[in-house]
Amino acid sequence: MPESAYPIPPSDSNPQDAAVPRDSILNEFGHQISFREAVHVWLRIAMLSFGGPAGQIAVMHRILVDEKRWVSESLFLHALNYCMVLPGPEAQQLATYIGWLLHGVKGGLVAGGLFILPGFVSILVLSVLYAGYQDATLVQALFFGIKAAVLAIVLQAVIRIGKRALKNAYMYALATLAFVAIFFFAVPFPIVIVTAAVIGLLGRHVDPERFVVIKGHDAPEDADRAIDAMIDGGATHHTQATWTRALKVLAIWLPLWLIPLIVLTTTLGFDDVFTQVGFFFSKLAVVTFGGAYSVLAYMAQEAVQNYGWLAPGEMLDGLGMAETTPGPLIQVVQFVGFMGAFRDAGPLDPFTAGILASILATWVTFVPCFLWIFLGAPYVEKLRGNQTVSAALSAVTAAVVGVMLNLAIWFAVHVAFDEVNTVEAFGMQLLVPTWSSIQIASVVLALGAFIAILRFKVGMLPVIFVSAVLGIAYFLLFGGAAAL
Template sequence: MHEPSTSSVPPSSGSNQITRDATAGNLNAFGHHITFGEAVRVWLRVAILSFGGPAGQIAVMHRILVDEKQWVSESRFLHALNYCMVLPGPEAQQLATYIGWLLHGIKGGLVAGALFVLPGFLSILVLSLLYAGFQEASLVQALFFGIKAAVLAIVIQAVIRIGKRVLKNAYMYALAVAAFVAIFFFAVPFPIVIVTAGLIGLLGRHVDPERFVVIKGHDTPEDAGRAIDAMMEGGAASHTRASRGRALKVLAVWLPLWFAPLVALLVTLGYEDVFTQIGLFFSKLAVVTFGGAYSVLAYMAQEAVQNYGWLAPGEMLDGLGMAETTPGPLIQVVQFVGFMGAFRAPGTLDPFTAGILASVLATWVTFVPCFLWIFLGAPYVETLRGNQAVSAALSAVTAAVVGVMLNLAIWFAVHVAFNEVETVRAYGMLLLIPAWGSIHIVSVALAAGAFIAMLRFKVGMLPMILVSALLGIVYHLLFAGVPAA
């Protein structure tokens, strides 16, 4: 964050515009023209389109907020993304919360973050009820068959677009390649990849500062008109200023919101009750999910199946299929796990009622910490913009993130294109080996068509997703006997 200038140097044209508009009474209390109602509509659109895991969701936000609406500059978007990448929890949901907070304070962050979760929560709740009652979750994957192909095109386009803007020299390319190899072939933990990249950036600043500081502390002249950046540069963003008092207030609100339900469950139901176990387990999971859902799926599945007995073997994959084919973060699979756990041990409650309550509980303890991390840390992160050491570290981290996104894109592409994919350990590496006989030509064709439509003919994201979804449904109706995954 940059404080208003107090020197004799004339303020920037962006600051002059802020001053003129404020004098004319044209700006809202947050120093920009974007109304809260307009932001809510955009966040709802982002939430509805948030398919395809973190890579797809970040791609959707980048396309809408940076390219289409031009609310935030590339460098500020990446600055926020880098912070969210190193936090536990779903980075895309936290990024939405961060930018919503920049726009309209706590209220904006709450709406952006909550709306990001809501469509997925409602979708998985309905599917969990159907799954528990009828065991027919396969229909879900058929409904979203076309959407997955479209999301793959969005992800690939995002990797290309962000890569062009970040990979400016050989150092950045090398970092992106190294990150991709480390995480794709050797399953190096995501936090290690990011921390290592940051350290390389800090060291590289002393070796070749010009080429290691790709993400500048300030935005380029063409970004001056972006609403958030003009607001920040003009000193109108008082709600983003860091202070000890503000941090204590955040802790005083969000820690009780997180832990009060757990204390109430412990006191009223006891430690062994299924609701208490669900609350405690997913609270613990909320602080160790670095790198997103895939980084903890194996641990979650092992605990849920073997230790707690909430799921039968194989049901974890059904839950992941629900999370992958509905909007929202993949970590929303916790809701399905909690639902099934309480459904099978409802105590005195009706099984479906117990499942619904457990869904709410698992979602609450998973996402409340996400708001805490953003509202507590984001003001301090904003103060670091312009710091050369931080800019060098974040430039390296962003290059590594391109490699991570490429990893997710390829993982997603393989699972969209093939019905059967095996993970094999060979030569010290983990390799994705698709069964070539299981290739799904229609899925590949849909993805290729969507990619060409977006890249060559500039078709909008929403029309492209709707058309892909329609084509997928038509295909499934005509060839119902053919697997559609």
């Protein structure tokens, strides 16, 4: 085989080595990463993917950038920025993207699929236990404590993302407007996001310096990283962008996403719970910008108030499941779908209906994620440093902070009070709690969890574990009526 060489930066040990045979680069940095080794690494990442997107991305960075040295810092961050532009869980899409760069479509499927699998199995088991034994004292006590910890985690997320996104008065104004729109006027979440993106695009022409908060990244600097070396050496032919390839991706992934919805509609009708689950979470899959936290308020509003699948407190229970299991937080859709079908099973056994709806909700949520990556990833390099994309992303991220603040207040009210009413007046809506229904124990647990996380930097899992234990102890000592 001829040795077609391509340039790489000379190493310190051999400055004269300005060109290395392509085959040796691939052997050293590419082919040594066998598909089998990659599967093991992606499974390891999946099993450690606790703590929401921030924790999951940190785990991937530590393993892929620092430990395995598969990808450079700049390429990792560039890929992450692209995934943040997309709807859906950015951590799962980042794994899919890097897996695809390394081993093509099968690499992306394994990386993204394994990222989902542990959480799917865990939440399915917990959903069955929750639906079957929710009235049991131990299960009620467990989620009584978890709710308080989840509230503290949501508040921390608002603060963390706010510090990153709200760099100037424009971003603060966008966050405030988003909060007012969704909290007081119930403006649908997709409209808030689209409006923010448009404002960002227009703002780039008014004040580009302050509207581009989330910056692009320069070209990869570390040619000694496996994927960077493969890209620089032209060894990633599967990443080439062509119309033929794009049409092929659409021809495969659109039917995988839409055909189940068509079959459900034609066989069961629009009013069946399975059809509603399929269409609702398909819609959610295209508007889930900013991660699970940002869309939970919208999901809760629809699932609780419109479809009646859940009670408000049960939404917190579902988020508690997603927080305490590996995988994307948006996996909470699985719990919502399970409970909706469990309570409206029709001719099916409730548990069978719940399991099927759980699979359906997961399918229509994550199939679009693979579509976005496989279709758009070849064009990612064209987005590197693009000011227009950065301005839109900056504005959307600022609006997401306002939406998350709405979510935090919604959660806080439902954790602190047993009875909460929605009052509408002058075109606005307000959450009005019944003060006599205040849950002192929940407030104390949430405050303790918040202090532990924010002041003492205690990890998420220890906080949730301790909160759950204290919740069980309080519930058992003082009785279910006092706690709930």
